[in-house]
Amino acid sequence: MLFYGYEYMGATTRLVITPLTDKCWITITGALHIKLGANPSGPAGTGKTESTKDLAKGIAILCIVYNCSDQVDYHMMQRHFGGLAQQGCWTCLDEFNRILVEVLSVIAQQLQEIRKALQLQSLNPSMEEFDFQGKCITIRPEFGCHITMNPGYAGRTELPDNLKVLFRPVAMMIPSYQLIAEVMLYSEGFGKSENLSKKMV
Secondary structure (H helix, E strand, O other), X not given: OOOOOOOOOOOOOOOOOOHHHHHHHHHHHHHHHOOOEEEEEOOOOOOHHXXXXXXXXXXXXXXXXXXXXXXXXXHHHHXXXXXXXXXXXXXXXXXXXXXXXXXXXXXXXXXXXHHHHHHHHHHOOOOOEEEEOOEEEEOOOOXXXXXXXXXXXXXXXXXXXXXXXXXXXXXXOOXXXXXXXXXXXXXXOOOOHHHHHHHHO
């Protein structure tokens, strides 16, 4: 069960839905159902972050994209997760494996605390507060944390096992360029978009 967030985003452009987008969305929704996050991984430009953002937009939940780097420390992530848990929105941690491994191990503990609170809340809906890193904060069931990774690039860290188990992986390799071109041409009013899309790709 997913909660509708009633967060109006405006009449913005939408993604072209392809089988790859569907696969990503099924992984994210399946992960949220068991209080985990999703981990779309693959090369740059395959729609990992955009697919996550578009699903959030579809169920009217605010999604905060956070670009990770080796400058990120566990204090920053503690504040980030604490605010998101109280607000009940999603975060997409972009290029998550750029964070240093010693910081990742602390992030794993922080996310495990939040997951435990979400599991307890699903059993006892009246529970609104939990202890997060020594502070008592409220938590909303809409919270979701997702990560994206570009494996094989220089300066990337392998995720610790206790962190890896908190995210359901999905490989996003090659977008369906022809289908995307075809739908975009149709939406612009081209009648023979199927033939034109073949020429474009």
